[in-house]
Amino acid sequence: MNDPTDRAAFVTGAARGIGRAVALRLAAEGRTVFAADRDLPEPAPGVRPVAVDVTDCEALGAAIAEADDAVPLDVLVNNAGIGFAEPLATMTPERFDLLMAVNVRAVYFGIQAAAAVMAPRGRGSIVNLASTSAFAASGSPMTAYDTSKGAVRMMTTTVARELAPAGLRVNAVAPGTIDTDLTRSIAADQAALDELVARRIPLGRLGVPSDIAAAVAWLASDEAAYVTGQTLVVDGGRLT
Numbered sequence: 001m002n003d004p005t006d007r008a009a010f011v012t013g014a015a016r017g018i019g020r021a022v023a024l025r026l027a028a029e030g031r032t033v034f035a036a037d038r039d040l041p042e043p044a045p046g047v048r049p050v051a052v053d054v055t056d057c058e059a060l061g062a063a064i065a066e067a068d069d070a071v072p073l074d075v076l077v078n079n080a081g082i083g084f085a086e087p088l089a090t091m092t093p094e095r096f097d098l099l100m101a102v103n104v105r106a107v108y109f110g111i112q113a114a115a116a117v118m119a120p121r122g123r124g125s126i127v128n129l130a131s132t133s134a135f136a137a138s139g140s141p142m143t144a145y146d147t148s149k150g151a152v153r154m155m156t157t158t159v160a161r162e163l164a165p166a167g168l169r170v171n172a173v174a175p176g177t178i179d180t181d182l183t184r185s186i187a188a189d190q191a192a193l194d195e196l197v198a199r200r201i202p203l204g205r206l207g208v209p210s211d212i213a214a215a216v217a218w219l220a221s222d223e224a225a226y227v228t229g230q231t232l233v234v235d236g237g238r239l240t
């Protein structure tokens with residue numbers, strides 16, 4: 001039941017950061033991993049790069065179906081995400097729509113495409129990347145981003161219920177502050193990150209992508225066979 005070697009995972013946003021760590025982790029467990037990104041990911045043992053912009057829902061659906069034709073998918077990780085610190089006053093409709101297209105719409109239609117190929121086999125695990133900002137506002141003004149992650153959290157709950165009769169599980173991981181390009185693009189500087197760690201993170205360090213990959217791998221695995229609709233917070237205690 002636990003042998004993943006004849007199965008595959010599709011991971012979005014897998015060129016770097018958390019998505020890259022997830023792809024390498026799932027590949028190390030023996031799965032074929034389709035690593036999808038708008039920037040073509042570097043190949044690695046067991047990792048097959050796929051070029052796709054997730055804002056193009058048709059292209060995303062086609063890439064998922066094509067991957068499944070090559071090796072049956074039993075895992076989808078909706079990791080691709082963008083974020084920017086943007087006060088309400090300066091946000092534009094175009095930037096808002098882009099954020100929602102990547103962080104929300106692509107997750108929804110990625111699930112739709114994966115469910116279409118997984119449901120007939122009656123098994124599959126989908127893991128979405130939410131954020132602690134689905135629970136508590138980000139430190140910098142990021143209302144649009146926080147809203148998108150709140151949507152991912154609720155989508156996870158609702159679609160888990162919808163897909164459970166088909167034998168599919170859907171969960172999310174909510175990272176705290178993880179040391180990636182995304183975090184460094186938002187943080188003012190290293191001193192701001194050091195202060196955040198000192199004041200807000202009880203375990204005393206930023207997270208690293210492998211912290212999140214471990215949680216994703218567990219939710220994806222049969223060890224979590226009775227877990228669905230949950231958002232697992234992995235944040236060094238930040239929300240405590």
Ligand SMILES: NC(=O)c1ccc[n+]([C@@H]2O[C@H](COP(=O)([O-])OP(=O)(O)OC[C@H]3O[C@@H](n4cnc5c(N)ncnc54)[C@H](O)[C@@H]3O)[C@@H](O)[C@H]2O)c1
Nearest residue numbers: 013015016017018037038053054081131175177178180182
């Ligand atoms: N880093 C954190 O502290 C943190 C905290 C909470 C949640 N998250 C979430 O985790 C996920 C990964 O974050 P990260 O820090 O690794 O980000 P990152 O910016 O380091 O990497 C994101 C990846 O997604 C890809 N991507 C972006 N837009 C895309 C598109 N339209 N089509 C295809 N690929 C696209 C990028 O090319 C990049 O490879 C995101 O959903 C993010 O919101 C991150």
